[in-house]
Amino acid sequence: MANKTPPDSTRRSERSRRAIYDAALALVGEVGYNKLTIEGIAARAGVGKQTIYRWWPSKAAVLLDAFTQDVEGYEAGMPDTGDLAADLKFVLRASVDEFADEKWQAPYRALAVAGANDAELSARFVERLLEPGIQVYVKRMRAAQERGEIGADVDVRVATEMVLGPFTQRWLMRTGELTYAYVDTLVDLALAGLRPRA
Amino acid sequence: MANKTPPDSTRRSERSRRAIYDAALALVGEVGYNKLTIEGIAARAGVGKQTIYRWWPSKAAVLLDAFTQDVEGYEAGMPDTGDLAADLKFVLRASVDEFADEKWQAPYRALAVAGANDAELSARFVERLLEPGIQVYVKRMRAAQERGEIGADVDVRVATEMVLGPFTQRWLMRTGELTYAYVDTLVDLALAGLRPRA
Amino acid sequence: MANKTPPDSTRRSERSRRAIYDAALALVGEVGYNKLTIEGIAARAGVGKQTIYRWWPSKAAVLLDAFTQDVEGYEAGMPDTGDLAADLKFVLRASVDEFADEKWQAPYRALAVAGANDAELSARFVERLLEPGIQVYVKRMRAAQERGEIGADVDVRVATEMVLGPFTQRWLMRTGELTYAYVDTLVDLALAGLRPRA
Amino acid sequence: MANKTPPDSTRRSERSRRAIYDAALALVGEVGYNKLTIEGIAARAGVGKQTIYRWWPSKAAVLLDAFTQDVEGYEAGMPDTGDLAADLKFVLRASVDEFADEKWQAPYRALAVAGANDAELSARFVERLLEPGIQVYVKRMRAAQERGEIGADVDVRVATEMVLGPFTQRWLMRTGELTYAYVDTLVDLALAGLRPRA
DNA sequence: AGATAAACGAGACGGTACGTCAGGTCTTAGA
DNA sequence: TCTAAGACCTGACGTACCGTCTCGTTTATCT
Numbered sequence: 001m002a003n004k005t006p007p008d009s010t011r012r013s014e015r016s017r018r019a020i021y022d023a024a025l026a027l028v029g030e031v032g033y034n035k036l037t038i039e040g041i042a043a044r045a046g047v048g049k050q051t052i053y054r055w056w057p058s059k060a061a062v063l064l065d066a067f068t069q070d071v072e073g074y075e076a077g078m079p080d081t082g083d084l085a086a087d088l089k090f091v092l093r094a095s096v097d098e099f100a101d102e103k104w105q106a107p108y109r110a111l112a113v114a115g116a117n118d119a120e121l122s123a124r125f126v127e128r129l130l131e132p133g134i135q136v137y138v139k140r141m142r143a144a145q146e147r148g149e150i151g152a153d154v155d156v157r158v159a160t161e162m163v164l165g166p167f168t169q170r171w172l173m174r175t176g177e178l179t180y181a182y183v184d185t186l187v188d189l190a191l192a193g194l195r196p197r198a
Numbered sequence: 199m200a201n202k203t204p205p206d207s208t209r210r211s212e213r214s215r216r217a218i219y220d221a222a223l224a225l226v227g228e229v230g231y232n233k234l235t236i237e238g239i240a241a242r243a244g245v246g247k248q249t250i251y252r253w254w255p256s257k258a259a260v261l262l263d264a265f266t267q268d269v270e271g272y273e274a275g276m277p278d279t280g281d282l283a284a285d286l287k288f289v290l291r292a293s294v295d296e297f298a299d300e301k302w303q304a305p306y307r308a309l310a311v312a313g314a315n316d317a318e319l320s321a322r323f324v325e326r327l328l329e330p331g332i333q334v335y336v337k338r339m340r341a342a343q344e345r346g347e348i349g350a351d352v353d354v355r356v357a358t359e360m361v362l363g364p365f366t367q368r369w370l371m372r373t374g375e376l377t378y379a380y381v382d383t384l385v386d387l388a389l390a391g392l393r394p395r396a
Numbered sequence: 397m398a399n400k401t402p403p404d405s406t407r408r409s410e411r412s413r414r415a416i417y418d419a420a421l422a423l424v425g426e427v428g429y430n431k432l433t434i435e436g437i438a439a440r441a442g443v444g445k446q447t448i449y450r451w452w453p454s455k456a457a458v459l460l461d462a463f464t465q466d467v468e469g470y471e472a473g474m475p476d477t478g479d480l481a482a483d484l485k486f487v488l489r490a491s492v493d494e495f496a497d498e499k500w501q502a503p504y505r506a507l508a509v510a511g512a513n514d515a516e517l518s519a520r521f522v523e524r525l526l527e528p529g530i531q532v533y534v535k536r537m538r539a540a541q542e543r544g545e546i547g548a549d550v551d552v553r554v555a556t557e558m559v560l561g562p563f564t565q566r567w568l569m570r571t572g573e574l575t576y577a578y579v580d581t582l583v584d585l586a587l588a589g590l591r592p593r594a
Numbered sequence: 595m596a597n598k599t600p601p602d603s604t605r606r607s608e609r610s611r612r613a614i615y616d617a618a619l620a621l622v623g624e625v626g627y628n629k630l631t632i633e634g635i636a637a638r639a640g641v642g643k644q645t646i647y648r649w650w651p652s653k654a655a656v657l658l659d660a661f662t663q664d665v666e667g668y669e670a671g672m673p674d675t676g677d678l679a680a681d682l683k684f685v686l687r688a689s690v691d692e693f694a695d696e697k698w699q700a701p702y703r704a705l706a707v708a709g710a711n712d713a714e715l716s717a718r719f720v721e722r723l724l725e726p727g728i729q730v731y732v733k734r735m736r737a738a739q740e741r742g743e744i745g746a747d748v749d750v751r752v753a754t755e756m757v758l759g760p761f762t763q764r765w766l767m768r769t770g771e772l773t774y775a776y777v778d779t780l781v782d783l784a785l786a787g788l789r790p791r792a
Numbered sequence: 793a794g795a796t797a798a799a800c801g802a803g804a805c806g807g808t809a810c811g812t813c814a815g816g817t818c819t820t821a822g823a
Numbered sequence: 824t825c826t827a828a829g830a831c832c833t834g835a836c837g838t839a840c841c842g843t844c845t846c847g848t849t850t851a852t853c854t
Binding site: 433434435436445446449 | 813814815816817818
């Protein structure tokens, strides 16, 4: 029952969509996620509330799309200089800087958090933002593994999590500082266990 | 100015406090954190709203106290059989079970998440719930380190995070399953790097 | 400025117009005037909203046209048997029956009411529906006056209102029942005057 | 089911109630009944919307109470100079003036009209405002009847309607002007009857 | 034991935002 | 070119909670 016929997406206003994305990102930076409201987004975007409700189920979904749009074409990838430790440290240090940027961090954190209480949203967040970031590490590790720098029996997925998990936890839970020194230590400690056994 | 004289805590109604804790925990399990409301807690507890506002600043704070109360005397600690890997796996496997229990998981997740958007709450959450849990690991590792099972130069705090971070991330972000096999792999991989260099 | 060129009425779709009338009358009977909506009429008629807005300024105007269409060729007129009292009673009794018919009454009442708050609509309602009904009485009275049954100095318009006004008030305001006995009393009293017979 | 416990009227804010009445009457005069909104009343009164919804079921009900409050203690009654025609004319002429006053007329008309589409409201409107006004005439007529100025067999209720009905119809439907001359004619005709004087 | 005063339950209050509905305008496709 | 379809902006709807503010009513000391 209750199947509202879904709107015809070919007629969708591109103008409104962009305005909504811009408004959502601007507002989440200004007032934070908790005080972000659909009414606020609509007003800022110069758009009717219904136009938002027509296309998204929640403010979190709007923000996810807005943010995804924003980081499209990111896919920076990781260098492969042949030195795995150096490459990991290089990218993680960049992440340290990124996560220190309040403007970028606010919506990302908001999404991570909103996802935690909403399984469906979580799935989309992971698929669209989190997983691609993880895969960058997995691929680089796999390359190292093929060259024999990492033990053949090592689960590179778990190995990646061993580097990213602590980083994420410190950031999200504020259980510690995110510094260059920290990520260096982390990489060294993690890699020490990955080397092929002599 | 504006210093509301704080309420006299000696006159506080113990009955009401318990009722509020019970109501908060019951409701967060039934409707989830987002739909948990102060009005709902007050109604369920048979308590005036003001009685809640008098003693707590937010629903998250209520929940934190309620939950803390609930796990008081936990402090289980970790066995020390002399086999570090086995001990870590033992406790982590218990955590796997614990985090699979919807009733326990709901408020814990809610608090973790609420903290992410509220630095002050976060600090108390970490201090009261998260950090004690981490310290259990840190202490066990330190013991192992003193016995020379772990390299003397290893930062046991970071080493602990290398085990708990991935676990937490999988749970919170739902980026993977939490199984016995997973935590075993995790422990083995982490410890491989911790052994003292020959 | 702003003079929208009026639409070319020669190209108007007769099919749509009829469908709109039918839908409007059906809906006003089903849901009442307050819950009658342009959207509802359009949907029921299988017509775009714009097609309604192009030709009518308001739902009341649609209903007025629809209803007028429906009662076209009414103009029943009043018999002239030579007995004024009997003729008046005859027609008023027919009205009693008519106003008891929910299906006929609903849109008529709706229009009377909508008119009360909209002078322009009111004018058209009076001109097209109400006044013709009144004139039927006025003519019959005038005929009686010419035959000397009614005083030559009597204002037959006012005399007519003296019969129809009470009837309308009872109906519209629900201040009393509309029965055969009532209209008989009304006619007798109006014709006779209140003074005691000498 | 669904019986929300009714609010405790002893705790009701008199201040708010007055402000709501004032706002409702002011707004209905300024923008008309159709554009009168609960939000508008609340805003103008400096009151939460819920405070209105708590105590009244609709904007019409608010207006009815507001208006009733306003005309409380009216109950002017009718003079009894012994000359029935003169007394009726006197009061009706006063009504002519009253109904020409836009400020008084707007809410009264609005209520009459709202009642037409809402039987329950109608009942209260009639009981509180309309019927008392009618009874003033009925009583005066009855007095005249007891003195023999009016035939003993005359139904004074119907006789009253014969005077007030036409007046009301002209006003509500705008079928004619409301002048002193009109009400004089009406009274004379009603009292005299239509038959030619012998 | 009685008086005093704070916490208590209850819930009305001024507000904000919700998610829905309809109004009236504007755009696109099709006949 | 007019029509059907329907997306759009607007604004009001009625509801849910917010956090504050009285109201009596316990309850727990302190005379």
